[in-house]
Amino acid sequence: MDYQSYFLSNKDKHLQELGQLISIPSISALSEHKSDMNRAAEWVADSLHRAGMEQVEIYPTDGHPIVYGEHVHAPGKPTVLVYGHYDVQPVDPLELWESPPFEPTIRDNKLFARGATDDKGQIFLHIKAAEALLQLDKELPVNLKFCIEGEEEVTSPNLPFFLTEHQDKLAADVVLISDTALLEPGKPAICTGLRGLCSLEVSVRTANTDLHSGTYGGGVPNSLHVLVDLLASLHDKQGRVAVEGFYEGVPEMTDLIRDEIEKLQFSEEGLKQTLALDTLYGEEGFGFIARTGVRPTLELNGVYGGFQGEGTKTVIPKEAHAKITCRLVGDQDPQDVLDKIEAHLQSRLLPGAKLEVKQLERARAFTIDPSDPMLQKAADAYEKVYGTRALFTKDGGSIPIVETLSRVLKAPAVMMGFGLPNENLHAPNEHFHLENFDKGLLTIVEYLKSL
Amino acid sequence: MDYQSYFLSNKDKHLQELGQLISIPSISALSEHKSDMNRAAEWVADSLHRAGMEQVEIYPTDGHPIVYGEHVHAPGKPTVLVYGHYDVQPVDPLELWESPPFEPTIRDNKLFARGATDDKGQIFLHIKAAEALLQLDKELPVNLKFCIEGEEEVTSPNLPFFLTEHQDKLAADVVLISDTALLEPGKPAICTGLRGLCSLEVSVRTANTDLHSGTYGGGVPNSLHVLVDLLASLHDKQGRVAVEGFYEGVPEMTDLIRDEIEKLQFSEEGLKQTLALDTLYGEEGFGFIARTGVRPTLELNGVYGGFQGEGTKTVIPKEAHAKITCRLVGDQDPQDVLDKIEAHLQSRLLPGAKLEVKQLERARAFTIDPSDPMLQKAADAYEKVYGTRALFTKDGGSIPIVETLSRVLKAPAVMMGFGLPNENLHAPNEHFHLENFDKGLLTIVEYLKSL
Numbered sequence: 070m071d072y073q074s075y076f077l078s079n080k081d082k083h084l085q086e087l088g089q090l091i092s093i094p095s096i097s098a099l100s101e102h103k104s105d106m107n108r109a110a111e112w113v114a115d116s117l118h119r120a121g122m123e124q125v126e127i128y129p130t131d132g133h134p135i136v137y138g139e140h141v142h143a144p145g146k147p148t149v150l151v152y153g154h155y156d157v158q159p160v161d162p163l164e165l166w167e168s169p170p171f172e173p174t175i176r177d178n179k180l181f182a183r184g185a186t187d188d189k190g191q192i193f194l195h196i197k198a199a200e201a202l203l204q205l206d207k208e209l210p211v212n213l214k215f216c217i218e219g220e221e222e223v224t225s226p227n228l229p230f231f232l233t234e235h236q237d238k239l240a241a242d243v244v245l246i247s248d249t250a251l252l253e254p255g256k257p258a259i260c261t262g263l264r265g266l267c268s269l270e271v272s273v274r275t276a277n278t279d280l281h282s283g284t285y286g287g288g289v290p291n292s293l294h295v296l297v298d299l300l301a302s303l304h305d306k307q308g309r310v311a312v313e314g315f316y317e318g319v320p321e322m323t324d325l326i327r328d329e330i331e332k333l334q335f336s337e338e339g340l341k342q343t344l345a346l347d348t349l350y351g352e353e354g355f356g357f358i359a360r361t362g363v364r365p366t367l368e369l370n371g372v373y374g375g376f377q378g379e380g381t382k383t384v385i386p387k388e389a390h391a392k393i394t395c396r397l398v399g400d401q402d403p404q405d406v407l408d409k410i411e412a413h414l415q416s417r418l419l420p421g422a423k424l425e426v427k428q429l430e431r432a433r434a435f436t437i438d439p440s441d442p443m444l445q446k447a448a449d450a451y452e453k454v455y456g457t458r459a460l461f462t463k464d465g466g467s468i469p470i471v472e473t474l475s476r477v478l479k480a481p482a483v484m485m486g487f488g489l490p491n492e493n494l495h496a497p498n499e500h501f502h503l504e505n506f507d508k509g510l511l512t513i514v515e516y517l518k519s520l
Numbered sequence: 521m522d523y524q525s526y527f528l529s530n531k532d533k534h535l536q537e538l539g540q541l542i543s544i545p546s547i548s549a550l551s552e553h554k555s556d557m558n559r560a561a562e563w564v565a566d567s568l569h570r571a572g573m574e575q576v577e578i579y580p581t582d583g584h585p586i587v588y589g590e591h592v593h594a595p596g597k598p599t600v601l602v603y604g605h606y607d608v609q610p611v612d613p614l615e616l617w618e619s620p621p622f623e624p625t626i627r628d629n630k631l632f633a634r635g636a637t638d639d640k641g642q643i644f645l646h647i648k649a650a651e652a653l654l655q656l657d658k659e660l661p662v663n664l665k666f667c668i669e670g671e672e673e674v675t676s677p678n679l680p681f682f683l684t685e686h687q688d689k690l691a692a693d694v695v696l697i698s699d700t701a702l703l704e705p706g707k708p709a710i711c712t713g714l715r716g717l718c719s720l721e722v723s724v725r726t727a728n729t730d731l732h733s734g735t736y737g738g739g740v741p742n743s744l745h746v747l748v749d750l751l752a753s754l755h756d757k758q759g760r761v762a763v764e765g766f767y768e769g770v771p772e773m774t775d776l777i778r779d780e781i782e783k784l785q786f787s788e789e790g791l792k793q794t795l796a797l798d799t800l801y802g803e804e805g806f807g808f809i810a811r812t813g814v815r816p817t818l819e820l821n822g823v824y825g826g827f828q829g830e831g832t833k834t835v836i837p838k839e840a841h842a843k844i845t846c847r848l849v850g851d852q853d854p855q856d857v858l859d860k861i862e863a864h865l866q867s868r869l870l871p872g873a874k875l876e877v878k879q880l881e882r883a884r885a886f887t888i889d890p891s892d893p894m895l896q897k898a899a900d901a902y903e904k905v906y907g908t909r910a911l912f913t914k915d916g917g918s919i920p921i922v923e924t925l926s927r928v929l930k931a932p933a934v935m936m937g938f939g940l941p942n943e944n945l946h947a948p949n950e951h952f953h954l955e956n957f958d959k960g961l962l963t964i965v966e967y968l969k970s971l
Binding site for chain 1: 549550551609610612613616674675701715717719726727728729730731732733734735736737738739740741742744745747748749751752753755795796797798799800801802803808811812815816817819820821822823824825826827828829830831832833834835836837840841843845847870871872880881915916917918941944945946947948949
């Protein structure tokens with residue numbers, strides 16, 4: 070039986086199994102899901118075990134556990150470490166989901182659910198590819214290791230310690246990660262760059278109590294006025310980040326980068342249509358691919374304060390909050406960027422308000438040279454399955470641990486993604502196109518065999 | 521028995537009765553409290569009836585009902601119409617209440633509960649004053665009418681129709697309202713001016729779905745950036761409202777007004793201490809009393825969009841919202857102000873965003889000449905009870921219906937308030953100081969007898 074027939078005849082069973090994992094609401098950011106995190110880790114461990122992995126173990130951490138498993142019986146062959154994550158993003162606003170986020174539903178050949186593509190669906194491909202190889206060939210063409218964590222969506226605070234502590238066990242010639250996307254349907258891509266990330270929470274406080282806007286309005290500081298003034302000051306009229314020194318360490322745009330972007334033939338018109346936008350928006354002088362691939366950004370992810378209910382409430386709220394993340398490129402230092410933003414905010418606070426800044430995550434940007442043979446072979450594997458050789462792209466997202474994995478394990482990181490750009494990651498109606506579920510299994514098999 | 525002894529010996533019974541009314545969560549802004557609104561109206565009607573009022577009736581409206589009752593057996597004497605409201609503000613944030621908002625609790629001689637001072641406690645004083653007069657004197661010194669509505673906190677959308685329709689029944693020589701505050705403990709005040717009000721809801725929408733801030737960040741419009749840019753543009757660096765034409769119709773500051781303010785001997789230091797503020801803030805060139813009494817203002821009451829939960833969510837939200845109210849003075853036209861704000865927002869919307877503005881309430885400012893004999897007699901009544909003659913003040917708040925009542929019924933409106941400025945109206949831990957509960961009853965009796 071060839072692999073295509075094998076995967077086809079097992080497809081229903083596989084999707085049912087994946088459905089079990091997806092049904093566990095393993096939201097790492099919300100502490101009430103602690104027991105779901107453990108259930109998801111156990112499910113992954115069982116699944117690795119059933120696939121034929123050995124030494125399967127759940128390692129507790131100060132946060133959520135890490136699942137490990139290996140099959141290392143291919144002397145002389147390279148060792149591949151598959152990294153992925155079983156945790157998912159929160160699901161609000163819940164009312165915008167067309168089917169419940171933790172009830173996997175197939176519509177239009179797409180699997181809808183939180184985690185369908187990011188990243189439960191994609192780690193599942195690697196487990197089932199390994200299982201298939203052991204079923205059909207009775208052996209693996211490489212030494213294979215799995216390291217599946219539960220804190221990727223909260224920037225992997227505990228994985229770096231685990232990597233350093235278990236450096237020998239995890240040693241590999243290549244780190245294989247499926248947590249990125251094709252360029253568009255039928256056009257595979259291998260990500261050779263990820264932006265770094267830093268994040269912060271900003272709180273503004275004024276009086277010691279909420280005040281009536283009739284009695285006090287106009288005469289006391291309003292925390293919301295102070296906050297929107299601060300937040301609006303973070304960008305200038307050209308869409309640039311207005312924090313002094315923010316762009317330190319950002320590489321110049323070169324002709325080479327311009328050429329690479331040109332080659333992608335990306336359609337901004339198509340994107341505008343998909344998102345129902347009259348126009349895109351961003352830093353003046355750059356297109357969408359440059360803005361999201363090689364330029365840094367500062368985004369407001371949440372702003373809130375005062376009355377949010379039905380109707381009117383004439384209140385001057387005593388506090389207001391914002392959540393901010395930056396995407397970083399080149400040599401931008403996350404700590405330095407956080408400090409500069411904090412100083413910027415502090416310097417222009419309106420009278421009568423107190424500012425509190427909580428610095429949260431910090432991760433550097435990552436890049437890899439596309440000429441690395443481990444990447445070239447990955448591009449070949451895509452070509453065999455998709456009929457099109459993968460392009461080398463830079464992704465605007467951050468998988469902070471990629472830079473750490475590559476540095477600690479001294480191995481190239483191959484980002485072999487099977488998602489699509491519009492699959493609503495981190496948003497309502499996340500989904501995974503099943504065409505790439507099928508082709509992903511085959512591409513992984515091809516790749517492992519080619520090494 | 522004199523009135524003081526009567527009220528003292530009935531105090532416990534009165535407070536228990538008031539507690540029943542306060543326990544009904546009659547929040548007019550929230551539709552799920554519809555049945556509570558009806559219960560509160562019935563309670564008020566019963567209470568008027570028990571006090572000796574006649575023709576007691578609950579008038580349904582398109583919103584919440586209006587309660588009417590009268591006792592008109594004093595030919596040749598003036599007719600007093602008592603206006604008040606049985607509806608209350610929402611109670612969030614609930615976690616900041618020291619005792620549950622609808623469980624009246626006495627601490628430190630203060631009655632804590634939503635509506636304790638605004639306005640259930642104060643309408644109750646008028647009902648019990650009338651009851652006492654009928655009990656002790658067997659007659660009323662005036663013709664008395666009650667008109668108690670349930671939509672004051674949502675700007676009385678239905679009362680104007682009711683007033684016009686029942687103009688003859690409601691005809692009066694003076695409209696008496698207790699919904700304002702003393703200047704400070706022991707220093708009574710009669711409000712001769714109220715600011716007008718207009719309000720709006722602003723929504724900004726960008727893409728048709730929430731987007732991942734990694735993949736899209738920097739390359740698409742962010743509804744939160746657009747919103748904070750709009751909101752920050754509403755004020756200039758001098759704390760003035762930056763909407764063109766906003767100040768049209770605002771009276772010039774005169775020496776007379778400056779003198780009146782001077783007479784109040786208001787302590788900004790004391791206010792700063794009470795509110796734990798380093799400094800007050802507002803329009804440059806004015807003090808607190810002018811800023812809140814004779815100047816208009818634009819306040820953000822709520823701003824929200826994107827992620828508000830625990831931790832980080834790397835999302836670019838597709839929509840963001842704000843709730844805004846303005847306080848108006850002099851001849852400012854609420855409709856004109858709303859239109860100007862909408863035009864201002866529309867004119868500076870960042871690319872890629874759509875703006876939706878919902879215009880909500882509209883009420884003109886109100887003023888009355890302090891030399892009116894109805895006001896002078898009220899100041900005398902205060903003096904008899906408090907030992908200090910009431911000052912004539914201007915309040916920053918809005919009771920939109922006061923202007924309408926006075927205009928439709930062609931009668932002066934006497935705002936005889938018994939609250940205190942720091943009783944947390946519209947905020948957690950609203951309360952009513954019981955010293956003014958006691959003195960309020962006596963002052964009302966004195967006033968009615970003096971007419």
